[in-house]
Amino acid sequence: MSGAFTPVIPGSADASLPSPTTLKQVPLSGGPANPSAAALGTQFGPVVKRVEVVRGETTVYVEGAKLLDVVQWLHDDPGQRYDYLSDVTAVEYRDPERALQVVWHLRSLPRRRFLRLKVEIATGAPLEVPSVWSVYRGADWLERECYDMFGIRFAGHPDLRRILMWEQYREGFPLRKDFPLRGRFSRSEQLRQALSVNPEARYSMEELSVVQAFEDLPADMRQRLLRGERTGE
Amino acid sequence: MGLTARPAGTGAGRNLGAPDASSHDSWVATRLDFLVNWSRAGSLWPMPFGTACCAIEFMATAASRFDLARFGMERMSFSPRQADVLICAGRVPFKLAPVLRRIWQQMPQPKWCISMGACASSGGMFDNYAVVQGIDTIIPVDVYVPGCPPRPEGLMYGILMLQEKVKRERMSDTSLRNEMDPDPSSGLYIPAQAIDELSEPFGNSVHQTRSGL
Numbered sequence: 001m002s003g004a005f006t007p008v009i010p011g012s013a014d015a016s017l018p019s020p021t022t023l024k025q026v027p028l029s030g031g032p033a034n035p036s037a038a039a040l041g042t043q044f045g046p047v048v049k050r051v052e053v054v055r056g057e058t059t060v061y062v063e064g065a066k067l068l069d070v071v072q073w074l075h076d077d078p079g080q081r082y083d084y085l086s087d088v089t090a091v092e093y094r095d096p097e098r099a100l101q102v103v104w105h106l107r108s109l110p111r112r113r114f115l116r117l118k119v120e121i122a123t124g125a126p127l128e129v130p131s132v133w134s135v136y137r138g139a140d141w142l143e144r145e146c147y148d149m150f151g152i153r154f155a156g157h158p159d160l161r162r163i164l165m166w167e168q169y170r171e172g173f174p175l176r177k178d179f180p181l182r183g184r185f186s187r188s189e190q191l192r193q194a195l196s197v198n199p200e201a202r203y204s205m206e207e208l209s210v211v212q213a214f215e216d217l218p219a220d221m222r223q224r225l226l227r228g229e230r231t232g233e
Numbered sequence: 234m235g236l237t238a239r240p241a242g243t244g245a246g247r248n249l250g251a252p253d254a255s256s257h258d259s260w261v262a263t264r265l266d267f268l269v270n271w272s273r274a275g276s277l278w279p280m281p282f283g284t285a286c287c288a289i290e291f292m293a294t295a296a297s298r299f300d301l302a303r304f305g306m307e308r309m310s311f312s313p314r315q316a317d318v319l320i321c322a323g324r325v326p327f328k329l330a331p332v333l334r335r336i337w338q339q340m341p342q343p344k345w346c347i348s349m350g351a352c353a354s355s356g357g358m359f360d361n362y363a364v365v366q367g368i369d370t371i372i373p374v375d376v377y378v379p380g381c382p383p384r385p386e387g388l389m390y391g392i393l394m395l396q397e398k399v400k401r402e403r404m405s406d407t408s409l410r411n412e413m414d415p416d417p418s419s420g421l422y423i424p425a426q427a428i429d430e431l432s433e434p435f436g437n438s439v440h441q442t443r444s445g446l
């Protein structure tokens with residue numbers, strides 16, 4: 001993790017770097033790219049596959065295996081300082097031949113830059129990309145949500161499990177294109193599975209130690225937690 | 234009947250608070266049924282179960298302009314154990330279904346349930362993988378309030394309907410306070426086939442998938 005926050009403002013110290021500008025008359029496609037894209041090209045070479053500028057926002061397609069290096073550099077390099085990960089998500093296209101894309105939205109608060117990184121996973125390839133949790137702790141829940149909805153595994157994530165759907169959810173990954181809108185099971189079966197979940201068993205041992213409510217729990221739940229079950233779900 | 238508790242009929246034994254002219258003592262003669270139902274209907278304590286935009290309308294109903302206190306309901310009971318009527322305002326996802334049923338089971342008898350809005354009553358526009366298609370598949374419902382979301386007037390009309398229902402209850406009806414026990418194998422209290430029929434797709438959403446393949 002880098003040091004304290006020092007915004008780069010025009011006329012201040014560190015004049016070697018270009019001051020941030022606000023684009024006017026943004027074209028639909030093309031236009032000046034985020035300077036970080038060119039910097040990535042010189043730093044990483046063939047890892048950067050291509051750069052797109054749409055509505056003034058720059059998208060950099062990178063190689064999945066090197067993603068963590070790219071993000072680490074963008075975070076640490078004093079000329080980039082992307083200190084805020086605003087979103088991790090994925091895109092699947094209706095065309096089954098088209099690659100699934102995993103998307104990272106990075107923002108540099110000191111340099112007022114926004115950069116979108118994309119990794120393409122070809123059809124048939126395993127849905128696995130590196131986790132950026134080691135750089136941004138905030139990626140924890142974002143990657144869990146992306147795993148829950150798309151089934152993309154983030155290698156290196158400390159606790160990759162479902163976050164929106166309950167943990168016994170067996171119907172698949174809802175935002176994939178092959179997932180029917182109503183789910184795979186009948187309504188009664190969905191309801192039966194949902195009602196079989198014990199709502200009290202949602203807590204992990206850490207959460208219970210925070211609220212100091214362990215002694216107030218039902219005996220069977222205490223025993224399950226003592227046996228080391230992380231959550232009862 | 235309006236908002237007063239005075240019964241419409243004037244037959245012997247049904248007048249509330251009508252003193253006998255020949256006596257100097259105050260006395261009331263009424264049926265116990267009427268008295269109990271009158272007090273229950275006039276002091277329903279709601280358990281608000283607000284999950285979506287209907288809860289905003291519910292809050293508006295409870296606030297000063299519409300003033301739920303006029304119906305004896307100003308005391309929101311945020312513990313189900315001191316509540317009389319569960320007002321489910323908003324969509325209920327499957328993940329919340331066991332929670333809603335647990336809250337219903339924690340409420341002591343007598344208890345009633347109002348399903349507020351299209352989502353709680355039928356799933357509404359959320360005919361998808363995540364939303365319960367009507368909370369009557371989880372818990373019994375007394376009054377359904379349509380609307381998306383219902384205006385406060387609509388909810389108050391539903392509350393008045395529930396009060397009417399409460400006032401018509403009879404102690405001689407032994408089935409009135411029966412707790413419905415869910416089927417131990419499935420956890421459902423209505424047959425699975427009925428649930429599938431209830432949530433059968435309709436309208437232009439038939440055979441709708443997102444794959445388009």
